[in-house]
Amino acid sequence: MTKVVLPELGEGIEKATVSYWYFKEGEKINEKDDLVELTTDKATFNLPSPCSGMLSEIFFHEGDEVNVGEVLAIIEES
Amino acid sequence: MEFRIFNFGLVDFKKAWQFQKEIFKEIKNDYFNAALILCRHYPVITVGRQGSQENIKVSVPELKNRGIQLYEVERGGDVTYHGPGQLIAYPVFNLNYFKKDIHLFLRQLEELIIDLLSDFGINGLRYKGLTGVWIDKQKIASIGIAIRNWITFHGLSINVKKDDLDNFSLIKPCGMDIEMTSLESVLNRGVEMDNIKNNLIQKFRESYEDEKTHNL
Numbered sequence: 001m002t003k004v005v006l007p008e009l010g011e012g013i014e015k016a017t018v019s020y021w022y023f024k025e026g027e028k029i030n031e032k033d034d035l036v037e038l039t040t041d042k043a044t045f046n047l048p049s050p051c052s053g054m055l056s057e058i059f060f061h062e063g064d065e066v067n068v069g070e071v072l073a074i075i076e077e078s
Numbered sequence: 079m080e081f082r083i084f085n086f087g088l089v090d091f092k093k094a095w096q097f098q099k100e101i102f103k104e105i106k107n108d109y110f111n112a113a114l115i116l117c118r119h120y121p122v123i124t125v126g127r128q129g130s131q132e133n134i135k136v137s138v139p140e141l142k143n144r145g146i147q148l149y150e151v152e153r154g155g156d157v158t159y160h161g162p163g164q165l166i167a168y169p170v171f172n173l174n175y176f177k178k179d180i181h182l183f184l185r186q187l188e189e190l191i192i193d194l195l196s197d198f199g200i201n202g203l204r205y206k207g208l209t210g211v212w213i214d215k216q217k218i219a220s221i222g223i224a225i226r227n228w229i230t231f232h233g234l235s236i237n238v239k240k241d242d243l244d245n246f247s248l249i250k251p252c253g254m255d256i257e258m259t260s261l262e263s264v265l266n267r268g269v270e271m272d273n274i275k276n277n278l279i280q281k282f283r284e285s286y287e288d289e290k291t292h293n294l
Contacts, residue, residue: 008178009178011181013181019127019128020127041180041181041209042210042223043154043180044126044153045224045226046227
């Protein structure tokens with residue numbers, strides 16, 4: 001089980017908003033695939049999948065705010 | 079470490095968008111670590127990720143009648159307009175070689191524009207939470223970027239010509255009731271686009287050299 005965590009995005013940036021999930025719960029993903037797109041200020045950015053496996057649970061959906069360090073999703077490694 | 083400049087004239091938005099993605103791939107493959115694409119666009123309205131077509135005041139067929147293209151894009155921000163009277167700059171920077179700080183990069187883009195404006199004796203301002211560069215309550219430059227694997231694309235537009243502001247009335251720029259201005263409007267005289275372009279290239283070069291030195 002691998003946790004997908006919102007990493008540090010720069011000084012003073014505490015949170016970001018989920019703008020797009022590239023995969024749905026239950027779907028298979030490969031390491032480095034674009035997993036989720038988030039937005040902060042006038043920038044969008046992506047989080048690639050840290051491993052290959054199945055996206056088992058998404059905790060924050062499109063439009064939700066996430067704090068740096070929080071777990072966005074869980075991947076069951078294959 | 080290498081910084082490449084791609085200096086184009088009037089380019090279709092979609093072509094420039096595709097070109098950015100090609101350069102992005104080259105940077106991802108580490109052929110070089112930063113690029114600046116400069117161009118102007120035929121009239122186009124783009125909608126960013128925080129945007130909605132509700133912020134376009136006219137119908138899609140009406141836009142077509144007026145010869146204005148429409149695209150939904152992956153950059154941050156809401157609706158904006160680009161036309162031939164603006165200078166467009168797309169910095170494709172691999173932030174893995176600089177500072178991995180999203181807001182810092184946005185603030186640096188604002189700073190370059192403010193610096194450019196000051197060369198013309200204009201006092202460009204920034205307001206917290208209202209990314210872009212302002213002259214009092216009017217906006218002169220807009221910013222919206224996308225970052226993938228810490229490589230940036232999309233970028234900034236500076237309103238240069240005074241006769242290309244009318245189409246902003248077709249949208250609610252950034253989803254707000256914003257009045258736009260241009261370099262020519264503020265100066266009340268004509269300005270050569272190439273002068274602004276060369277000035278901006280110089281500013282980017284200096285900034286790149288500074289950043290490179292800091293990160294050695």
